[in-house]
Amino acid sequence: MYNIREASTMTGFSLDTLRYYEKMGLIQPASxxxxxxxxxxxxxxxxILSIKCLKQSGLSLEDIKDFIADGQCFRNKEALxxxxxxxxxxxxxxxxxxxxxxxxxxxxxxxTIAEARTKLDYYEKLMQS
Amino acid sequence: MYNIREASTMTGFSLDTLRYYEKMGLIQPASxxxxxxxxxxxxxxxxILSIKCLKQSGLSLEDIKDFIADGQCFRNKEALxxxxxxxxxxxxxxxxxxxxxxxxxxxxxxxTIAEARTKLDYYEKLMQS
DNA sequence: CCTTGACCTGGAGTCAGCTCCAGCGTTTAC
DNA sequence: GTAAACGCTGGAGCTGACTCCAGGTCAAGG
Numbered sequence: 001m002y003n004i005r006e007a008s009t010m011t012g013f014s015l016d017t018l019r020y021y022e023k024m025g026l027i028q029p030a031s032x033x034x035x036x037x038x039x040x041x042x043x044x045x046x047x048i049l050s051i052k053c054l055k056q057s058g059l060s061l062e063d064i065k066d067f068i069a070d071g072q073c074f075r076n077k078e079a080l081x082x083x084x085x086x087x088x089x090x091x092x093x094x095x096x097x098x099x100x101x102x103x104x105x106x107x108x109x110x111x112t113i114a115e116a117r118t119k120l121d122y123y124e125k126l127m128q129s
Numbered sequence: 130m131y132n133i134r135e136a137s138t139m140t141g142f143s144l145d146t147l148r149y150y151e152k153m154g155l156i157q158p159a160s161x162x163x164x165x166x167x168x169x170x171x172x173x174x175x176x177i178l179s180i181k182c183l184k185q186s187g188l189s190l191e192d193i194k195d196f197i198a199d200g201q202c203f204r205n206k207e208a209l210x211x212x213x214x215x216x217x218x219x220x221x222x223x224x225x226x227x228x229x230x231x232x233x234x235x236x237x238x239x240x241t242i243a244e245a246r247t248k249l250d251y252y253e254k255l256m257q258s
Numbered sequence: 259c260c261t262t263g264a265c266c267t268g269g270a271g272t273c274a275g276c277t278c279c280a281g282c283g284t285t286t287a288c
Numbered sequence: 289g290t291a292a293a294c295g296c297t298g299g300a301g302c303t304g305a306c307t308c309c310a311g312g313t314c315a316a317g318g
Contacts, residue, residue: 004295016277019296024275035284036296056237058187061275067245080255092252099245102238108185109235116196116228123221126209133265144265145307153305164314165266190305259318266313271306278301286293 001030007040011048018048024061026051026068058105059098066094130159136169140177147177153190155180155197187234188227195223 008015021027022038027048030041040048047068054064070091080088137144150156151167156177159170169177176197183193199220209217 014277015295017275020276033284033295037284038295053237053240056234057241058234058238059241085256088252088256092249092256095245095249095252099242099249102242102245105185105187106235106238106242108182109187109231109238111182112186112188112196113228113231113235116224116231120221120224120228123217123224127214127217127221143307146305148266149306162265166314167265262315262317264314267311269309271308273306274304276302279299281297283296284294286291288289288291 002040002045004029004038004040007038007045007048010045011052013048013052021048021051021061025065026061057102063098067098131169131174133158133167133169136167136174136177139174140181142177142181150177150180150190154194155190186231192227196227 002010004015004018007013008018011018013021018027018038022029027044029038030044031039033039051064051068054067059067131139133144133147136142137147140147142150147156148167151158156173158167159173160168162168180193180197183196188196
């Protein structure tokens, strides 16, 4: 278990940002000690790192919230009832939409990287001559 | 030549956004008519579309400004003087830094896309059974 | 001429995502 | 038992990127 300062140095987010993400519903520290002191588990830290990756790929906090919602709610079940079916379908359409956007973004990113390389090459040649 | 409304529909940016980008120094419409009416050339529209691509790959307006600075300032020259050398070197280091960030971002993005696919597959299997 | 519609400007407002701060509660060290 | 160090909370403040608006200019149509 880690305190917020340790979690901060392990993940690279500031104390304030960790608290802010919690308020926004992205993280739930494993527990609270006396005086309400936050305590982060390894799983917590892992999740925060995964949030960092999602952020770095350009998702908004809302998108991240949608993205990480779930994961283990439906395991170990023989059958699903109607409610669960609907829930899963709505999650699937959200995920599918996100995936589309991410793939578009990747195309743009590839193009941008290629252009940056071209520019750099151009400058390099310019300097050599 | 296109007016701002045409430029807007051609590029997908709002009128206000186009004017805002101009104020931020990203675009210079080819000319102004009577009453200061903006007039965009094909080259302008092309550049705006390229800005759109840069935006979509996650660059800030400042980064975009750095990215598109230049391009034709040093063509057709036999030799470069000291000033120009320094300018090019500073541009190269900015571009190189951006390239690094972009490549990191692409790693994150690939990972995110892979995770999204995994999640979708998982849900799909869940629904089939 | 006068109205209508498209454009202009400067400035205010909005939203996301932090960041900072005052004031308060523990715990720890002297 | 008290001061320093750390954490907590609620709320204010800030930046980037728009978005909206009031008030003005100009061109064309009736």
